[in-house]
Amino acid sequence: MNYNPIYITREDNSKLRLLIAAALHSNATASLQNLRRELDRAAIIDRESIPLDVVTMESRVEFEDLGTGEIETFSITFPDRADVEAQRISILAPIGIALIGCREGQIVSWSTPGGIRQLKIRRVTPAPTEVPHAQLAFTTTR
Template sequence: MKYGSLILEKKEFVTLKRLLSLAGNHKDAARKNSVLRLQSEMETAIVSDEEDMPDDVIRFNSEVTVVSGDGWENNFQLVAPTESNYSNKKLSVLTAMGLAVMGYAKGDVIDWEFPGGAKSLEVKEVKQVKVESNQIKL
């Protein structure tokens, strides 16, 4: 990990904790395990003020490119569940992929258990997208 642990912005940390507490009741074992793993990683996360957030860290509204060793690549924008729109490549933070990448940085390699099996992903690109309001709609 580039920064030693996840890095989360203070308001996003609080929002994410709230979302995860609501999402922990899934029957799907892989998704439930993803929620539990992110909750565990958040216990040691670096929580920063907005102005101290590195530009290469994945957060709400970031545009992300991840690749796997087998040549698979995915581009998406990480969003709150209410903003999710698969056809516009807006992926909810509560999907397995969203849970896997939140708080990681460009260059990090993430080993994660997805519904289709374990995958090792490298974060190739992170771009911050400014939104009109810094409020995250739940």
């Protein structure tokens, strides 16, 4: 560790601390607020009654980026199970929030730093009937 002193002006210190606070606050809170907005507008349906072509937690969704033509397949999962290399994305990722609850054939728009992306949901494979252990641990409240 470097113990040599560094020097920062009061003004720079204030601005840098605001930048850090804004980044820490907005990254986590924005995702949670966006997810809450999506949940607030959702129709709540029993698992047995949900159509098989709806993106749910742990379902696999194949989608096409209408801007690039790229086709990808991911499962939407809880943050502790997210692993891009294993094709599992967190529900808190902007794309996870955008896709949850949507249906095959639907076009979803979402904002990225590079602009608005549009994705067409090509195929949904329902979630396995057995809930992964990590999901049980995440959803249990005791």
